[in-house]
Amino acid sequence: MSIRIQIFAVCGSLAISAFIFELIRKRKMLEKYSLLWFCAAVVLIVLSLWRNLLEKTAALLGVYYAPTALFIIAAFFAMLMFLHFTVVISRLSEQNKNLAQEVGILQEELRGLRRSSGQTE
Amino acid sequence: MDELRKRLVIVPALNEESNIGQVVEDILGSGLGLDVVVIDDGSRDRTAEVARAHGARVIKLPFNLGIGGAVQTGLKFAFRHGYDVAIQIDGDGQHVPSEIPHLLAPLQSREADVAIGSRYLGAHHYRTPFMRRLGMVIFSAVNSMLIGQRITDNTSGFRAFNRRAIGFLCAHYPSDYPEPEAVVILGRNGFRLKESAVKMRQRLAGESSISSLHAAYYMVKVLLAIVVDVFKTYPKAG
Numbered sequence: 229m230s231i232r233i234q235i236f237a238v239c240g241s242l243a244i245s246a247f248i249f250e251l252i253r254k255r256k257m258l259e260k261y262s263l264l265w266f267c268a269a270v271v272l273i274v275l276s277l278w279r280n281l282l283e284k285t286a287a288l289l290g291v292y293y294a295p296t297a298l299f300i301i302a303a304f305f306a307m308l309m310f311l312h313f314t315v316v317i318s319r320l321s322e323q324n325k326n327l328a329q330e331v332g333i334l335q336e337e338l339r340g341l342r343r344s345s346g347q348t349e
Numbered sequence: 350m351d352e353l354r355k356r357l358v359i360v361p362a363l364n365e366e367s368n369i370g371q372v373v374e375d376i377l378g379s380g381l382g383l384d385v386v387v388i389d390d391g392s393r394d395r396t397a398e399v400a401r402a403h404g405a406r407v408i409k410l411p412f413n414l415g416i417g418g419a420v421q422t423g424l425k426f427a428f429r430h431g432y433d434v435a436i437q438i439d440g441d442g443q444h445v446p447s448e449i450p451h452l453l454a455p456l457q458s459r460e461a462d463v464a465i466g467s468r469y470l471g472a473h474h475y476r477t478p479f480m481r482r483l484g485m486v487i488f489s490a491v492n493s494m495l496i497g498q499r500i501t502d503n504t505s506g507f508r509a510f511n512r513r514a515i516g517f518l519c520a521h522y523p524s525d526y527p528e529p530e531a532v533v534i535l536g537r538n539g540f541r542l543k544e545s546a547v548k549m550r551q552r553l554a555g556e557s558s559i560s561s562l563h564a565a566y567y568m569v570k571v572l573l574a575i576v577v578d579v580f581k582t583y584p585k586a587g
Contacts, residue, residue, distance in 0.1 A: 325414055325524075329422040332388070332408040333429070340406070 233295050237276030245269040264312055268305035275301065353433040353457055353511070358449075359423030360387045360405070361416055361506075362440030366394040373403040375446040376438070383449070386426055387440065390419040396440075416506075417527035421518065428515050436509045444507040448547040452509035461543035462514045463535055465500065466507030471546030480564035488529045491572060495579060496536030500544060503529040507547060514540050521583060526571050533575050538583055 248265045251257040275282045275298055286297035358376050362369050369387060376385050387400040391413035400407050408422055420437055427435040434456060438444045448466065455461040469485075481504075488503040506528055510518065514535065523530035536542055 325418050328411050328414055329418065329425060332410045332422055333426050336386075336406055336408045336426075 234276055234279070237295070237298055238273065241269050241272040241276060245273070261312075261316070264305070264309055268302070268309070271305070272298065272302060353453065354382065355430075355432045356381065356383050356434045356436065356453075357423070357427045357430070357432040358383050358385045358436045358438055358446075359420060359427065360385060360400075360438055360440045361390060361419035361423065362387050362392065362396050362400070363390045363413070363419075364392045364394045364396060365440040366392070366396045366399050368442040369396050369440050370399045370403045372438070372440055372442055372446075373400050373405040376449075377404050379446045379449065381446075381449055381453075383436070383446075384432075386423055388419040388423050390414055390416070415525055417522055417524040420506075420527065421522035424510070424515050424522065425519050428512075428519050432515070433512055434509055435515050437506060439506050443549050443551070445548060445550060448507075449509075451545040451547050452507070455543040455545060456509055456511050460541070462511045462540040463542050464509040465502060465532070465542060465544045466505050466547035466549075467500075467502035467544040468505065468547070468549050469501040470544055480568075484564055484568045487568065487572070491575060492529060492532050492536070495533050495575070496542070498536060498542060500532055500542065502544065503532050507549070523574065523578075525574075526567055529571050530574050530578060533578050534583070537579070 245266070248257070248262055248269065252259060252262050275285065279294075282297060283294045285301075286292070286294040289297055289300065291297045291300065360369070360372060360376075365372075373385055373387065376383050385405040387397070387405045387407045389397040389400070389407055389409045391410055397407045397409050408426060410419065410422065414422070423437070424435055434453065436449055436452060438446065438449075444466065452464040452466055455464045485502070485504060489499065489501060492503055493499045517535070517538065517540070518531070521534060523534065532542065
């Protein structure tokens, strides 16, 4: 692995970690959603600093050119992230639907109460 | 003794101002002691106002949830207000309120928890476009296999539920094209289904929610959902 690609990899991973940290600090990202991002950044930093480990990992994966393994691992994390988002979005949709139903029902109940107590709407 | 005295008719409606008044009037005038709640699923016309003017209660959803979310809203309302039976009927005038006794009968005799109004039982002949007919045959075959009971009209939105089924569906009602899926979920969770032959009308006005162009997409999507449903776990129906 050339030193240039290693520098790029380390800088990239560090930049992502710093950016995530900043997002959490400014409360633009909840901690519970940041865990996976941090794991990804840490793994990528370790692998780009520790050449020997990356080369062994690459050999284990059957990849001849070690930096490619870095991409594969990054892609794997991206995939995990998408799955995670889909799960989160599904949960939010369900909650959103329940809230909408609740609002509709409560409005109609309120209307009924107001009418029976003789108030104008 | 007829124990199922509190009866609510749930009418999901989307932009049905031209049909909804008549539908509500027919239900209230049926002499069956029915209450009506119209679920306005984000209509942009005067559906809610017209329904109220004709004497229905109206739940206006803040935005469109789709037919599944709308029907489920009605079921939640029915459950909370202590109804013994909820009857689902389309807001487009396709279903005839005078046929409701056919749906109530199997519930009253305690033969079933859920009654489905079927166009295809009995001697009725409906002209159905080829794709829809194909879909119905497939749903019928797949659902029969999964619940061990033949349902002829899986896409029928003319149904009656007893209180136990209402409670279950409040927590588990499918979303997009819910009718065939609901059959499988109910059947596999120990609810007894029964079909009753009913007459249906051609739509009064407006457009059906399923055009023939969407039929293929509809079939694939629903079949996929049904297959997945088989592997889902549900808390034991109470």
